[in-house]
Amino acid sequence: MNNAPAGDRGVATERLLDELTIWTPREREGAFRAWLRGSLSLVHLHVLTILEAGPLTMGRLAEGLDVSVASATGIVDRMEDRKPVERRSDPDDRRVVVVHATKRGSRVFDALARERRARLGPILAQMTDDEVASFLIGLRAMRRIRAELARPAASTR
Secondary structure, eight states, X not given: OTTSOHHHHHXXXXXXXXXXXXXXXXXXXXXXXXXXXXXXXXXHHHHHHHHTTOXXXXXXXXXHHTSOHHHHHHHHHHHHHHSSXXXXXXXXXXXXXXXXXXXXXXXXXXXXXXXXXXXXXXHHHTSOHHHHHHHHHHHHHHXXXXXXXXXXXXXXX
């Protein structure tokens, strides 16, 4: 690919993007069904995603969700009933409420990863050894470059 004319690389890149982002209605339905298992809404999954980085005050969680503190409080109320999150008082300032993911909440993404692996395993099993090896090389290159792009730019002095 590196030696291919720019147009060929552009076409190949577009085709890769198409392949990596295609999602049939059946696949989307299956993913949403798995995500919503256990009475968690997409908003609840968003909360758990935000809390993966660590506990947050109710105000910071509301900012992350782009909702009012009152709305975040209602969301957390419903989530506490289902046990994926819990509220605790800040030990330094008991007026501050901090929202934590519980063990049950943390396991949600483990279950989703298992589901994803179960769906991808049979697909990969149908690929040739060369296809699997090439795909792995490409995905590792994408991960490496994504990590490089995510790093803050080195400061110039």
